[in-house]
Amino acid sequence: MRKSDLLGAAWPGLAVEESNLSVQIAALRKLLGPAPHGVEWIVTIPRVGYRFTAEVQRCENADREFVPLPERPSIAVLPFCDMSDDLGHASFANGLTEDVITDLSRIPDLYVIARNSSFAYKDQSTDMRRIAQELGVRYLLEGSVRLASDRVRINAQLIDAIGGGHVWAERFDRSLGDIFAVQDEVAGKIVEALVGRLAVPPRHGQPAGLEA
Structure with a gap:
């Protein structure tokens, strides 16, 4: 794929230097690890772009490739849904989503799937399992935010996209005395609850275990 096409797909409508693309390609190579027979998974085509050498499987009637799971616990935080009557509160839901992504990334x-990739599914009703397959993760965190007067209610749930069940769910009712403090507190509690519940992908036919 040409560099211009990759830049347009990853950062649509933005002016981004090619060095940013090189950094992301290097990160992907590190994540994928060594390929069989000494061949790189991602080959550089001088002055043109990159070519992915592995075989890509496409599901019937699918419009996106499914990404294999990495060899470590993986998660995507989907944009929290704003269920408030006032549409101006959407920034709170977006901010909470970004805080959780940032804390998990540490x-x-x-x-952890990057913010731009997760927000591509904002306000979409796509099947959870399909989203996980397209992003190459086992777990999805989704939630909702509802603000009324000086109170906020936040619901969050962790979904195992392989088994299709809920691993964890919680509801938070807080006062909006300090909106940033509320975001920090709830994001911290969500991250704390998730650690230890993310299973490592199964290897060599063994069932997945839980992180300590």
């Missing part, structure tokens, strides 16, 4: 050995 955890070693945890693969």
